[in-house]
Amino acid sequence: MESALGAGIAMAEALQNQLPWLENVWLWVTFLGDPKSLFLFYFPAAYYASRRVGIAVLWISIITEWLNLVFKWLLFGDRPFWWVHESGYYSQAPAQVHQFPSSCETGPGSPSGHCMITGAALWPIMTAISSQVATRAHSRWVRVIPSLAYCTFLLAVGLSRVFLLAHFPHQVLAGLITGAVLGWLMAPRVPMERELSFYGLTSLALLLGASLIYWTLFTLGLDLSWSISLASKWCERPEWVHMDSRPFASLSRDSGAALGLGIALHSPCYAQQAHIWR
Ligand SMILES: O=P(O)(O)OC[C@H]1O[C@@H](O)[C@H](O)[C@@H](O)[C@@H]1O
Numbered sequence: 001m002e003s004a005l006g007a008g009i010a011m012a013e014a015l016q017n018q019l020p021w022l023e024n025v026w027l028w029v030t031f032l033g034d035p036k037s038l039f040l041f042y043f044p045a046a047y048y049a050s051r052r053v054g055i056a057v058l059w060i061s062i063i064t065e066w067l068n069l070v071f072k073w074l075l076f077g078d079r080p081f082w083w084v085h086e087s088g089y090y091s092q093a094p095a096q097v098h099q100f101p102s103s104c105e106t107g108p109g110s111p112s113g114h115c116m117i118t119g120a121a122l123w124p125i126m127t128a129i130s131s132q133v134a135t136r137a138h139s140r141w142v143r144v145i146p147s148l149a150y151c152t153f154l155l156a157v158g159l160s161r162v163f164l165l166a167h168f169p170h171q172v173l174a175g176l177i178t179g180a181v182l183g184w185l186m187a188p189r190v191p192m193e194r195e196l197s198f199y200g201l202t203s204l205a206l207l208l209g210a211s212l213i214y215w216t217l218f219t220l221g222l223d224l225s226w227s228i229s230l231a232s233k234w235c236e237r238p239e240w241v242h243m244d245s246r247p248f249a250s251l252s253r254d255s256g257a258a259l260g261l262g263i264a265l266h267s268p269c270y271a272q273q274a275h276i277w278r
Contacts, residue, residue, distance in 0.1 A: 002089060008168035009080055009095050015163040016097055026160040030102055033157030035065055035117040035250065039257060046125055056124035056190040058261055062254045064120040064182050066206050068113045069247055070213055071178075073224055077110025081165035082234035103164045104235035105245045108227045112158065112167045112175030113250075119154050119179025124187045126150040154179070199262020207255040 015026075031037065038061040047054025078086070081103045084095050107113075129146040137143055158172035167175075191198065217224055228246065235241050243249065264270055 002087065004170065005078070005080075005083060005087070005168055006089055008162065008170070009084055009090075009097065011169055012080060012097050012162050012165055013095060015159065022163075026163045027100065027102070029153075029156045030114065030160040030164055030166075033114040033118045033153070033160065035061065035068075035113055035121075036244070036253075038118060038121045039253065042121065042125070050128060052190075052192065053124050053128045055192060055261070056187055057121050058257060059190045060124065060183060060186050061117060061121040062206070062257050062261075063186065064117045064179065065113065065250050066210065066254050067182070068111065068116050068175075069107070069210060069250055071111055071116075072108040072113075072247070073213065073217060075108065075110040076226075077108050077168075077171055079105060079109040079166060079227070079231070080162075080168055082230040083168075084165070085234045086230060097165055099236045099240065100164050101237075101240050103166055104231050104240040104242070105166050106228045106231040106241060107245060107247045107250075109167050110171045110174060111178055112161055112172045114157050114161055114166075115154060115172050115175030116179040116182070118157060119176055120183035120186065122150060122153075123180065123183025124190075127187060193265075194262075196262050196266045199258055199265075203255045203259035203262075206258060207251065210251050 015022075038057060043054055043058045043061065046057045080097075081099050084090055084097065126146050126149075130143070133146055134143050154176055158167075158169075158176060161167040161172055162169055214224060224247075232238075232241055
């Protein structure tokens with residue numbers, strides 16, 4: 001296992017030292033692939049274009065981010081930025097890698113959330129654009145552009161995570177595969193018109209479900225804050241350890257977004273707008 005992780009560090013070394021001019025590109029790509037961007041940018045943009053696709057993006061983001069949190073708790077994956085120091089693997093010849101302001105994620109590393117959550121949530125956008133293109137374009141090459149763009153973007157997100165020392169390549173691969181499978185499975189099953197209690201109960205279930213898993217693992221003697229201690233210990237600058245990368249920050253976002261979606265869809269203001277649109 002150590003040599004596989006070492007190969008991941010060698011890949012990060014190559015990305016950082018052989019292609020230094022791409023640094024800003026990787027930082028931008030990681031920002032665009034951040035699960036937070038799904039809630040802040042992709043969901044509103046998709047909703048503006050199509051209500052159904054917008055709700056699918058938000059719903060899939062909520063559920064896959066929650067699943068990603070649970071997978072991370074169960075898989076105990078190291079992050080490269082602390083593993084290079086903690087493992088002792090580089091005590092003789094230090095690795096030629098450095099950290100960035102967005103390297104110091106405090107959650108465990110496996111699977112990559114950027115790849116898994118963003119991969120799943122962008123699936124409905126990709127399929128919606130694909131079907132639009134298919135009705136207009138006759139060329140097979142034009143029709144594959146949306147799926148090609150989806151794959152290229154996610155591959156770039158994966159490479160950016162390796163470049164930043166946030167993930168090992170196998171964690172990126174696990175995130176990419178899980179994200180695409182979840183996107184494919186969930187996109188046709190997104191609940192569209194449900195009563196407010198459905199959203200309230202989903203919000204509560206996400207909150208209580210994660211808390212129950214956390215306390216069960218904690219009672220079994222597992223320390224789930226191990227990654228926060230390692231991130232704080234090995235991050236080059238304390239100000240790079242961001243509170244919103246903590247596992248419970250994403251849980252609050254998911255639970256709040258599920259309830260917020262229900263309240264918004266049942267608000268008189270929304271009903272009035274929906275009436276005008278019809
Ligand atoms: O697992 P990754 O790719 O580091 O990404 C997941 C994390 O990305 C962070 O930027 C978010 O703030 C977190 O909430 C999220 O959990």
